[in-house]
Amino acid sequence: MTLTAPETSTRAAPAVPGRSRSTLARRLVPYGYLSPTVLLIVVLMVVPIVMVIGYSFRDNVIVQENSVFAGFANYTKVLTDESFLAALKNTGVFISVSTLAHLVLGLTFAMMLNSPLLGGVTKAIFRIVYILPWLFTIAVIAVIWRLLLDPAGVVNHVLQTLGLIQEGVNWFSDPGMALWAVTFVNIWAGYPFFMISLLAALQGIPNDLYEAAAVDGTNWFQRFFHVTLPQLRPVIISMAVLDLIWTSHQFALIWMTTGGGPLNATEMLSTFTYKQAFSEYEFATASAAAVIVLLLTMVLAFFYVRSQRER
Incomplete structure (x- = not known):
């Protein structure tokens, strides 16, 4: 008598409906948490950007009910406008000088606060003093410096006392000085952010590197150029690109000090776009200018993301 082994079934077990539903629910949970943020981004950022891009290709938008398609006419008008070209030039000077000064001042003060030559109490006092500009709002900063740089203000009084000038200078009303005056104010208001970030990076550099370099x-x-700067390079690049982006969008400081004047001497891309929209009521032209600013900002953002990937 021959015994045969029972046949084993090779068919897969049928899927349990309840288990598949629970797996699907677990996969959807992260999207549920992200959905409020995604909804806000779409409503508050994506939709307005798409609308502005659409406005830039039309004429008589918002102010008239029936707008007409204008193609690239608005972009041509903006790119050939002398005020826009002046704003582009002023913005380039403003952001480049501000970013360079922020870097130099921030690194200088950060290295001083990181120096072992200063005691703990002295460092704490200097930290409070150096971080004060960052605690003020733009409105307060604008009012303070308008009073300080007034022809009868403290700055002119000190310069006259030292014999450097003969009469008070109206720094914000002089076409040759206004741009440098607002740039100086922006440098004063923004360097603490660089200082704090670079100070944190300096404190993260291992002492073994300095000790090995000293032994050599x-x-x-030589230690600064071959040890400190290479270690700070990723932070410096990231901070510089971010500062270029943030400074290019500076509006409140310019508007509350000079308003873009005198004679377009401090006109920036932000103030030019604002005036086109809310002073001239040329919303199509303002939309085209805003899209151009968006493209320029995206170029800077591309280099920032690239530097982060390299890190």
């Missing part, structure tokens, strides 16, 4: 007989300058 290097001086302070």
Whole structure:
């Protein structure tokens, strides 16, 4: 008598409906948490950007019910406008000088606060003093510096006392000085952010690197250029690109100090776009200018993302 082994079934077990539904629910949970943020981004950012891009290709938008398609006419009008070209030039000077000064001042003060030559109490006092500009709002900063740089203000009084000038200078009303005056104010208001970020990066550099460099007989300058700067390079690049983006969008400080004047001497891309929309009521032209600013900002954002990926 021959015994045969029972046949084993090779068919897969039928899927349990309840288990598949629970797996699907677990996969959808992260999207549920993200959905409020995604909804806000779409409503508050994506939709307005799409609307502005649409407005830039039409004429008589918002002010008239029936607008007409204008193609690239608004972009041509903006790019050939002398005020826009002046604003583009002023913005380039404003952001480049501000970013460079922020970097130099921030690194200088950060290295001073990181120096072992200063005691703990002295460092705490200097930290409070250096971070004060960052605690003020733009409105307060604008009012303070308008009073300080007034022809009868403190700055002119000190310069006259030292014999550097003969009469008070109206820094914000002089076409040759206004741009440098608002740039100086922006530098004063923004360097603490660089200082704090670079100070944190300096404190993260291992002391072993400096000790090894000292054993090799290097001086302070060699350790700075061959140890400190290479270690700070990722932070410096990220901060510089971010500062270029933020400074290019500076509006409140310019508007509350000079309003873009005198004679377009401090006209920026932000103030030019604002005037086109809410002073001239040329919303189509303002939309075209806003799209151009968006494209320029996206170029800077591309380099920022690229630097982050390299890190």
